[in-house]
Amino acid sequence: MRIAVDVMGGDHGSQAIIHGAARAAQEDPGLVLELFGPCQHVRAEISRLPQPLAAAASRLIPRDAADGVPAEATAAWALRHGQYTSMACMLDALGDSRRQLDAAVSAGNTAALVALSRRSLGTLPGVGRPAISTAIPARRRRQCYLLDLGANVDSPARRLADFALMGAAMAQSVDGLERPRVALLNVGAEATKGSAELRDADTILRRYGAVGAFDYRGYAEGGDLYSGSLDVLVCDGLVGNAVLKSSEGLAGMLVERVQEAFEARLSGRLASLLARPVLRRLKRELDPVRYNGASLLGLSRIVVKSHGGAHEEGFYYAIRRAMQEVEHDLPGRLAERWQAMP
Amino acid sequence: MRIAVDVMGGDHGSQAIIHGAARAAQEDPGLVLELFGPCQHVRAEISRLPQPLAAAASRLIPRDAADGVPAEATAAWALRHGQYTSMACMLDALGDSRRQLDAAVSAGNTAALVALSRRSLGTLPGVGRPAISTAIPARRRRQCYLLDLGANVDSPARRLADFALMGAAMAQSVDGLERPRVALLNVGAEATKGSAELRDADTILRRYGAVGAFDYRGYAEGGDLYSGSLDVLVCDGLVGNAVLKSSEGLAGMLVERVQEAFEARLSGRLASLLARPVLRRLKRELDPVRYNGASLLGLSRIVVKSHGGAHEEGFYYAIRRAMQEVEHDLPGRLAERWQAMP
Structure with missing residues (x-):
C-alpha cells in the first residue's frame, strides 16, 4: 500500500507528522509513504528519527514541494496560487494513476484540502460535492458518523441526501454494519x-430507506x-461543524473541571494516581477528530484530514x-451506492 | 411581583412544578404566583405541600384551565385548538394589563409556547420574531448566551442581527456587563x-458594533x-438547538463515563465518597437549560421556558x-436597544 502524506x-510542525507516519510504516512492513514537503527538510527529519521508528526510514520517500x-x-487562494504547495503536489500525485498511490493524508487547511481535492481528484459520478465526516464516540461503546462537518454551507435537500448515502456506505464498508x-x-x-430543505431531504431519504439503502430513522435531535x-447523522456543514x-x-x-474538582477534594498524590489516567483516556476517547482524523467522502480517491492540532499519535x-x-x-x-439509487 | 405559572x-408532572413554585414563593415573601391548570387538581396539590413549602400556600393562587x-x-395545533390550555390561559392573562402579571413560566411544548406567546403578547416594536436563549457555562467561571435555540429555522441576516441585540441587552441588563x-x-x-446570510449578518453587526451597541468580535467557531x-454567540435556531x-x-x-471509570478503579465505597458528589455538581453545572431555564426574547413581556425534563429544582x-x-x-x-439602532 502506498499513501501520500502532506x-x-x-x-505541531512536520516533525510530529513524520513521526506519526514513521510509526504507521514501522507497524506495517507493506506500507510505503511518500512524504510531500521541502525535500531537504524532510530528509533531515527522517535521518533524525529515533529507534524503533528509524527502522521504517527506507519506506519513507521524500517528495519535493515548495x-x-x-x-x-x-480555498480561492489555494486554487489560484497553491499549485506548488505540499498539499497540491500530494493531491496531484494521488490523481495521477501512474503514481499508483492509494490515498492521501493531510493535517493542513481544510478549505484548501476540499477545494484542491475536488480539482485534482474529482467527485464520484452522481456526487455533487464532497463532504467531511468523522466517527463520534457514543454510548454503549458505539459510534456515529456525523456529516457534513464544514465542506458545505447551505446544503440543499439533494446534497443532504448524498451525505446520507456517503455515511451509510462508510458505516457499511469500513465498519461492516449491514443496515x-x-x-x-x-x-x-x-x-x-x-x-x-430538511423536509424535502426527509422525503428523499424515506425513498432511499424504502429501497433498502439503509435503515432510515427520520429526524433526530442533537442529543x-x-x-x-x-x-449516521446527517446535517449541513455549518451545523455539523458547530456541533x-x-x-x-x-x-x-x-x-478540566473533573480534574480540578478531584484535586480540590483529594491530596495531590492521590488525585494523580486515581484521576489522571482516567481523565487522559477520557480526553482521548472524546476528541475523535484529533485522534481519528476525518474522511473526505464523495471524491474519486481516498483523502483523510488529520486534525490541525494532532500530535504524532493523532497523525x-x-x-x-x-x-x-x-x-x-x-x-x-460509494460509487456502487449511487448506481443502485433510483 | 406576580408571576404566572403553567x-x-x-x-415530571405538575407536582414537581408546584413544589418548585412553592419554593420560590416561600423564599420571597413579596412573590405571588398564579398557577394555571385544572383547578381542583392544583388545589389538591397545594393542600398537600409539605412544610416549609406549605407556608407559602396563601400566595399560590389556582387559575382554572382545561x-x-x-x-x-x-405550533399550528396550539394556535388553532389550544385556547383553553393552561399555557394559552397563562399567556392571555400575562397579555391582559388589568391582570398585572409580570412574567410567565412554562415547562411545556416549546413550539406552542413560542407561537402562543407571539399571539398573546406580540413582539417589541422592530423585532420580527422572538428567539430562545440560555446562558451556557464556560471556562473561567463565565457564561455565554447562545441564541437562537430553535424558535426559528433558516434565519435571514436581519434576524441574526436581531438576535445579537437581544443577547447583548440580556447580558447588559441582567448580568451588568457594560459592553x-x-x-x-x-x-x-x-x-x-x-x-x-452569515456574511450579510456580519456586515450589519459590524455597524452595530461601530455605534457601540456591543463589542463585536466577528465570526466564532463552536468551541x-x-x-x-x-x-453572546449568535446563530440560527437549527444550529443553536443542535449545539x-x-x-x-x-x-x-x-x-456517566467518568463515573464508570472511577468505579472500575476504586472500591464502590470509595467511589461513592469521592466521585459522586463531584459528578453531581458537574452534571448540574453542565445542564444549563434543565437548571436555569431559557428565555423567550423579543416579546413585549417576559416568558421563561423551563426544561421539560426539569425537576422541582429546575423549575x-x-x-x-x-x-x-x-x-x-x-x-x-430590549426596546431601548432597537430605538438606539441606526
Whole structure:
C-alpha cells in the first residue's frame, strides 16, 4: 500500500507528522509513504528519527514541494496560487494513476484540502460535492458518523441526501454494519419541524430507506448523536461543524473541571494516581477528530484530514484510517451506492 | 411581583412544578404566583405541600384551565385548538394589563409556547420574531448566551442581527456587563467563510458594533462557546438547538463515563465518597437549560421556558430567572436597544 502524506500544515510542525507516519510504516512492513514537503527538510527529519521508528526510514520517500498552504488561506487562494504547495503536489500525485498511490493524508487547511481535492481528484459520478465526516464516540461503546462537518454551507435537500448515502456506505464498508441506522438532524423529531430543505431531504431519504439503502430513522435531535441509537447523522456543514467544535470545547472544559474538582477534594498524590489516567483516556476517547482524523467522502480517491492540532499519535491514527478505507475500497463502495439509487 | 405559572407540561408532572413554585414563593415573601391548570387538581396539590413549602400556600393562587398542550402538538395545533390550555390561559392573562402579571413560566411544548406567546403578547416594536436563549457555562467561571435555540429555522441576516441585540441587552441588563462581547457562529473565523446570510449578518453587526451597541468580535467557531471569551454567540435556531442538545447529550455521556471509570478503579465505597458528589455538581453545572431555564426574547413581556425534563429544582430556577428579568425590566431594555439602532 502506498499513501501520500502532506508533511506541512499541522499545528505541531512536520516533525510530529513524520513521526506519526514513521510509526504507521514501522507497524506495517507493506506500507510505503511518500512524504510531500521541502525535500531537504524532510530528509533531515527522517535521518533524525529515533529507534524503533528509524527502522521504517527506507519506506519513507521524500517528495519535493515548495511549502505548506498557510493556515489562514482561503480555498480561492489555494486554487489560484497553491499549485506548488505540499498539499497540491500530494493531491496531484494521488490523481495521477501512474503514481499508483492509494490515498492521501493531510493535517493542513481544510478549505484548501476540499477545494484542491475536488480539482485534482474529482467527485464520484452522481456526487455533487464532497463532504467531511468523522466517527463520534457514543454510548454503549458505539459510534456515529456525523456529516457534513464544514465542506458545505447551505446544503440543499439533494446534497443532504448524498451525505446520507456517503455515511451509510462508510458505516457499511469500513465498519461492516449491514443496515446502518441513518437520521437527519433537526430541531425536533416531529415531521412538521424544520426548514423546507430538511423536509424535502426527509422525503428523499424515506425513498432511499424504502429501497433498502439503509435503515432510515427520520429526524433526530442533537442529543441523539451520543445516544448510541444511530450510525449516521446527517446535517449541513455549518451545523455539523458547530456541533463538532462545541463538543470538542465542552469535552475539554469538562475534563478540566473533573480534574480540578478531584484535586480540590483529594491530596495531590492521590488525585494523580486515581484521576489522571482516567481523565487522559477520557480526553482521548472524546476528541475523535484529533485522534481519528476525518474522511473526505464523495471524491474519486481516498483523502483523510488529520486534525490541525494532532500530535504524532493523532497523525498516526489518520494514516490508519486511510489504510482501512483503502482495504475496503471505500470509493468503490460509494460509487456502487449511487448506481443502485433510483 | 406576580408571576404566572403553567403547571401542566413538564415531564415530571405538575407536582414537581408546584413544589418548585412553592419554593420560590416561600423564599420571597413579596412573590405571588398564579398557577394555571385544572383547578381542583392544583388545589389538591397545594393542600398537600409539605412544610416549609406549605407556608407559602396563601400566595399560590389556582387559575382554572382545561389541560396542558400535548408534548407532540405542533405550533399550528396550539394556535388553532389550544385556547383553553393552561399555557394559552397563562399567556392571555400575562397579555391582559388589568391582570398585572409580570412574567410567565412554562415547562411545556416549546413550539406552542413560542407561537402562543407571539399571539398573546406580540413582539417589541422592530423585532420580527422572538428567539430562545440560555446562558451556557464556560471556562473561567463565565457564561455565554447562545441564541437562537430553535424558535426559528433558516434565519435571514436581519434576524441574526436581531438576535445579537437581544443577547447583548440580556447580558447588559441582567448580568451588568457594560459592553458584551458578541460573535456570530460560523465554520471558521475567516471573513470569507460561511453562507451569504452569515456574511450579510456580519456586515450589519459590524455597524452595530461601530455605534457601540456591543463589542463585536466577528465570526466564532463552536468551541468558542465554552472558551470564556464571549458573552453572546449568535446563530440560527437549527444550529443553536443542535449545539445545545448535543452538548447536553455529551455532558450526560461524559459524566456517566467518568463515573464508570472511577468505579472500575476504586472500591464502590470509595467511589461513592469521592466521585459522586463531584459528578453531581458537574452534571448540574453542565445542564444549563434543565437548571436555569431559557428565555423567550423579543416579546413585549417576559416568558421563561423551563426544561421539560426539569425537576422541582429546575423549575424553581426558571422562576428565579423570570424574577431577575422582571427586576431588570428586560423588555424595556430590549426596546431601548432597537430605538438606539441606526
